[in-house]
Amino acid sequence: MRRNEFEMTDKQELDQFLNEMSFGFLGTSSDDDYPSITPLNFVYCNDSIYFHGSRVGEKMTNLAARPKVTFNVAKEYAVIPSYFTDPVFACPATSFFKSVIIYGQAVIVEDLKEKALVLQALMTKLQPEGGHKPITGDDPEYRGRLKGVSIVRIDAERIVGKFKFGQNKKEEELASVVDGLLNRDGEYDAETIELMRKYCPHFKSSDN
Template identity: 55%
Template sequence: MRRDEFAMKDPHEVEDFLNGMSFGFLGTTDEAGIPRVTPLNFAYVNGAFYFHGSRMGEKMEHLRRTPAVCFTVADEYALIPSYFSDPEMACPATAFFKSVTAVGEVILVDDLEEKALAMEALMKKLQPEGGYRTIDASDRAYIPRLKGVAVIKLAPQRMSAKFKFGQNLKPEQLNSVVEELECRGKHRDEETAELMCKYHPVPR
């Protein structure tokens, strides 16, 4: 990562972020080497990403041919206008966000226990209120469904996290942006201001 001040190296922060997200973008390549990005739901369990879907289709063809992939999860917190820190120049305009990018090779999961673990983790994201029968590999009702669904596992060979919240700002610029966010009061502005103060290397 070019800007090391934005790198998030705390594994607990990264895991909390991934566990709070349900959607990401999987990068694959076709037979001609042309990249393709697929938006899809995911679960993050024991240091690995899991995806599910049909055993057929373009995505699966790409993965069988070239298992090397890139997967990215991102969450934008706030747009930061240039005038928050500079009354004239456009250059400071930016966005504050969290993102994680993982690179590695995928495998198709065959073990029903692992499939059930991944699918149950995904259901807890998609339907945290419950209201469904727990996915269990020993449940006769689920066995044929677990056998039929394709579950893909990505154990990252390399993973980086970028949490950009103004860590590069001087203290006076930080204070200016925080005050503007608190005044603006849009959705997530207060949360963004708190994260700016949390992650900035110099206390406010």
């Protein structure tokens, strides 16, 4: 990564972010040599990314032929206007975000118990209120459905995390950004300030 100050290597931080998120982008290689991007829901279990879908289709064809994939999850917390730190030039305009890119091998899951575990975890994430019969691998009412659905596991070989929250900014710039966020009071602005406090080495003195 070109800017080391934004690199996130702490596994606990990466795991927490992946567990919070439910939507990502799968990158595969197609027959025509164009990269293919598929947006989809996912769940992070046992250090692997899982997603489900039909047994047929472009992504499954690509995975069968070329199982090396990438998977990206990102969340933008705040757009930082240039005028927060510079009243004239547009150059300082940026955004603060978290992003994780996973490089790995896609594996088609056939074990019904593993399939059930993944689908139940996905339901717990997307439908935490319940309202459905729990999914188990030994339930005869689910067995046919489990056999019919495709579950893919991405076994990570490399994970690149980038958490950008102004770590490269000076104390006075951070103070100006905080003032701008407080005055704007957008949906994620208060959370962004807390993340700046957490990740920025110069933030403490700007919080006086």
